[in-house]
Amino acid sequence: MSVSPKLADAWAPLHHQPFRALWIAATVVNLSIWMENIAAAWMMTDLQPNSPFMVSLVQTSMALPAFLLGLPSGVLADLVNRKRLLISTQIGSLGFSVILVGFAWVGEIDGWLLLGLTFAISCTNAFAMAAWIASTIDCAPQGQVTAAIALSTITPNIARVVGPALAGFLIAVAGTTTLFISVSAGFLLSLVLLKALPEAAIRPKLPPERMWNGMRxxxxxxxxxxxxxxxxxxxxxxxxxxxxxxxxxxxxxxxxxxxxxxxxxxxxxxxxxxxxxxxxxxxxxxxxxxxxxxxxxxxxxxxxxxxxxxxxxxxxxxxxxxxxxxxxxxxxxxxxxxxxxxxxxxxxxxxxxxxxxxxxxxxxxxxxxxxxxxxxxxxxxxxxxxxxxxxxxxxxxxxxxxxxxxxxxDFSVVKQYPFEPQTIIEDTSDGPVAVEIFYKVAAGNHSLFIAKSRQVGQSRRRNGALAWRLYRDLDTPDCFVERFLVDSWLDYLRHVERQTRIDKEGEEELLSFATNPTLSTRRYIAVA
CATH class of the missing domain: 1.20.1250.20 (MFS general substrate transporter like domains)
Incomplete structure (x- = not known):
């Protein structure tokens, strides 16, 4: 893997309208989150001035959702339309923020309600964490991914620098409720900006994984x-x-x-x-x-x-x-x-x-x-x-x-020609499925072939194989059998669909050691 010697200028991705909209939206959201955090902490000192415990719980209510929902948010962002996920989470953040403004405006908010609404806003934003990062590459112009990722790391720091100063100014001049209104306006602005994002690429035709399987x-x-x-x-x-x-x-x-x-x-x-x-x-x-x-x-x-x-x-x-x-x-x-x-x-x-x-x-x-x-x-x-x-x-x-x-x-998906089994598989959840590939390798290339096969084995495991081994035929020393196992026929189809260019190149290097003109590949499905 190598990076083009002529890398994109650091600012170049911002000339691309979809990325610019995403970057500004992410900056606004990060700024709104910082301001909401400061406003909630400051309001809690007014609501519970003699309870350091309640004040400290504000920080917990902000941080806990990220730990609880971090990995599930990543699975969700991989399985659904990321643009719609970002818009949905920002609608949630806006809704809870407006509720918070309403209670604060009429003076009917207490410490536990403030904690609950802060936790709810943090949960909606936690569900969007991975989607923001993955969308950076989705929206980056071709050849400018490294510059786009670098720019995306700036947004939290802009919020870290500007957020506390702006929040302190608004609290001093207009009060905490006005600061909460500004936070709601920030979430609303992010929704407008997210509308400018392109629709996601066509999703795979296979059914999406379930949450637990996606995490696995x-x-x-x-x-x-x-x-x-x-x-x-x-x-x-x-x-x-x-x-x-x-x-x-x-x-x-x-x-x-x-x-x-x-x-x-x-x-x-x-x-x-x-x-x-x-x-x-x-x-x-x-x-x-x-x-x-x-x-x-x-x-x-x-x-x-x-x-x-x-x-x-x-x-x-x-x-x-x-x-x-x-x-x-x-x-x-x-x-x-x-x-x-x-x-x-x-x-x-x-x-x-x-x-x-x-x-x-x-x-x-x-x-x-x-x-x-x-x-x-x-x-x-x-x-x-x-x-x-x-x-x-x-x-x-x-x-x-x-x-x-x-x-x-290197990590783009390569087009695969689907395998059509002679046996009709009525339930794609049937399995497990075993795949065997037979190679004939000249004696002088055995060590190189085995070393390369281990790399191919890693790629098969990355793409869903539960187990992988390379066997040598005891009767015919030049014959090898690669065998891997997936959980079901559907998982085998996903395994094929997930193959990237670097995976394909690894397989082609492995095949270059084979002397048999056509490889024999057999697929088995468990029946008992």
Whole structure:
């Protein structure tokens, strides 16, 4: 897999109307979510001023749906029309937001109702998480996927920078209810923008998978994709070791710099500004550096910033450091995210995106607990210095993997000629189905054939095979039998339909070792 030497300009996807509409809609939604979160937290301090527990539950009501619905949202986004899913979830968010505005307007809202409506809004947005990411590639112009993914990573950072400032201004000038009205207007605007998205490509003619089977097939795909497993491991290690800055930044602001809430917002905004700058420029780095070089360079740079933070006492120097740190953080995570999104087949792309989000959020959550505990027992400076060391060690342990950007064409589906069995299969759920392919290989090519067959076996498992083995004929040493098993006849049809160009090329390389002019393929279905 290789990326075209002439990569698209970082801004080029925004000249494409469908992608521009999607990008603006995603920015508006992220901004609305941030503003709703701040408004809900602030309103809870008015409703329950003496209950830190209720105030903390606001954060839980916002974050919990993402963990509960992350993987199901990916399955749903792979199985249904993504445009309609995005529109449906935004209608839900708008509806719950309008209800919240109504109760707040008449002054009939209490703490538990606020939590319930906040949880409902978060649930509708959680169902859309994977669809937003997968739609980025759907709407990206051909040849500009890497630039489109980089631009999509900017939207949360725009919201992170602008959202708190705008929310604070509206609360101070017009009150919390007005802020909730602005949130509703944001969801309404996103609906208008989503109407401009193109209709999805024609869906497969086969019946969609059920939710549980869809989750199983998505996880099976990632289990048997070496590139995805290594990339997910790398992002977990980097985020977990590097999340100390995000977890301890409030303490750095208050204890080290003597800042109040506005000062903390300035520091957080500096990280967001750096992340935005990197998001706009990271595509340019792909022209000159490999993905591994960007990840290693950005990771080491972020470790250096983490180590310098404890020794800086000047506010503006701290802001500059955090801007650079935000750039390094975004360069690493955007590159890994791009590798993951460009290394997944279209039929499973949203599920891969949902797992990626869960890994990032899980690493952030675990890192927050770990670095908070270390800071409490040993101090903030010591925790940050240890974090910097662990970032470097993590990169040394995981950074040697051969991580690279995928290609749009490699993971496109190839046209297959359907197999018509002589036996009529009345129920497509019948199975399991076994497939055997017979090869005759010259003695000198046995080792190369076996090595290549293992790669083909991985692709068969990714596409739905429950089991795969290569057998050698004991009576005829030059004869081999490849055998794999799928759950049902319908799963076999899906297995054929899911084959990508890179899968096909792997099979053709395997066939090049065969000396028999025509391969014999047999298919069996269980009857007892």
């Amino acid at each position: 097939s998505g996880l099976r795909y990632m289990q048997h994709s070496t590139d995805l497993r290594l990339a997910l491991r790398l992002v977990f290690v980097f985020v977990a070791t590097g999340s100390s800055i995000w977890a301890l930044l409030p303490l750095v602001a208050r204890v080290q710099l003597g800042f109040g809430a506005s000062g903390f917002g300035l520091l957080l905004g500096s990280l967001g500004v750096g992340a935005m700058l990197a998001g706009f420029q990271v595509t340019l780095l792909y022209r000159h550096l490999s993905a591994r070089q960007i990840i290693m360079g950005g990771g080491i740079g972020f470790a250096a910033i983490t180590a310098l933070i404890p020794v800086v006492s000047h506010p503006w120097i701290m802001c500059i450091l955090l801007i650079v740190g935000g750039m390094a953080w975004m360069a690493v995570n955007t590159t890994i995210g791009t590798v993951i999104q460009t290394s997944a087949a279209a039929w499973v792309r949203a599920r891969v995106a949902s797992v990626y989000l869960l890994v990032v959020m899980g690493a952030m959550a675990a890192g927050g607990v770990i670095w908070g505990a270390i800071a409490q027992h040993f101090g903030i400076q010591e925790a940050l210095w240890l974090s910097a060391i662990m970032i470097v060690l993590g990169l040394l342990l995981t950074g040697r993997i051969n991580i690279k950007l995928g290609s749009e064409t």
